[in-house]
Amino acid sequence: MRTLIGIALLVAVGISLAPYANADHSWGTYHWARTSNPFTLKVVDSVTASWDAHLDTAITDWAASSVLNLTKESGSTGSTDRKRCTPLAGKIRVCNQTYGKNGWLGIASIWAQGDHITQGTTKLNDTYFNTASYNTPAWRRLVMCQEIGHDFGLDHQDEAFGAPNLGTCMDYTSDPDGGGAYGPDNEHPNAHDYAQLESMYAHLDALTTIAASKASSAQEEITDDPRSWG
Numbered sequence: 001m002r003t004l005i006g007i008a009l010l011v012a013v014g015i016s017l018a019p020y021a022n023a024d025h026s027w028g029t030y031h032w033a034r035t036s037n038p039f040t041l042k043v044v045d046s047v048t049a050s051w052d053a054h055l056d057t058a059i060t061d062w063a064a065s066s067v068l069n070l071t072k073e074s075g076s077t078g079s080t081d082r083k084r085c086t087p088l089a090g091k092i093r094v095c096n097q098t099y100g101k102n103g104w105l106g107i108a109s110i111w112a113q114g115d116h117i118t119q120g121t122t123k124l125n126d127t128y129f130n131t132a133s134y135n136t137p138a139w140r141r142l143v144m145c146q147e148i149g150h151d152f153g154l155d156h157q158d159e160a161f162g163a164p165n166l167g168t169c170m171d172y173t174s175d176p177d178g179g180g181a182y183g184p185d186n187e188h189p190n191a192h193d194y195a196q197l198e199s200m201y202a203h204l205d206a207l208t209t210i211a212a213s214k215a216s217s218a219q220e221e222i223t224d225d226p227r228s229w230g
Contacts, residue, residue, distance in 0.1 A: 026200050027155040033116040033205040037067045044075035044093040046082055051096050054144045061188045067201040087119040090211040092151045096124040106143035108150035109223040118209045120151035138177035141187040145169030
């Protein structure tokens with residue numbers, strides 16, 4: 001398993017990050033294979049009521065891309081199913097559950113065959129979102145938006161928590177709704193995110209991994225696991 005940094009709650013004190021900005025914020029060369037643009041991905045809704053509105057917002061926001069459309073599909077919301085959040089071939093599945101005090105608010109995973117994404121998941125950790133510090137619309141919108149963005153193959157624009165907000169959910173922040181020294185909110189994509197998607201998906205593929213009946217066994221799981229902090 002290869003790991004990359006995702007949005008994470010820093011539990012240990014004393015960890016600092018140097019300011020980092022990424023002008024080209026693709027997650028390696030990972031992308032969904034498709035034969036035409038715009039392409040449509042299904043987002044499977046396996047979240048409970050406290051997350052539904054934020055999932056709808058993220059779907060609307062990302063569907064504003066010129067190369068990408070999203071449609072929502074109902075999925076299982078049983079406690080065990082949400083805990084497992086088993087990926088579904090050719091789709092993105094979004095789940096919430098109390099995943100424990102493991103250091104992350106949300107985590108995205110993609111499965112890829114070569115450079116081609118075959119399926120993806122977003123997990124939202126209610127262990128933290130059930131606390132007063134993170135149970136806010138701004139934090140929920142930021143994490144939902146960012147983790148789904150990873151499932152398209154996007155990386156972060158910036159990874160410095162104390163820097164002024166860039167006005168995108170693909171930016172780390174300590175204050176997602178912005179204001180004061182932080183500037184704009186970080187609850188939605190910005191123009192640079194849409195431009196990055198256009199660049200990533202400018203070419204067409206000879207095959208498609210979207211809405212596949214099953215994922216190939218010859219694939220690798222890639223996750224923005226926060227254990228890469230340190």
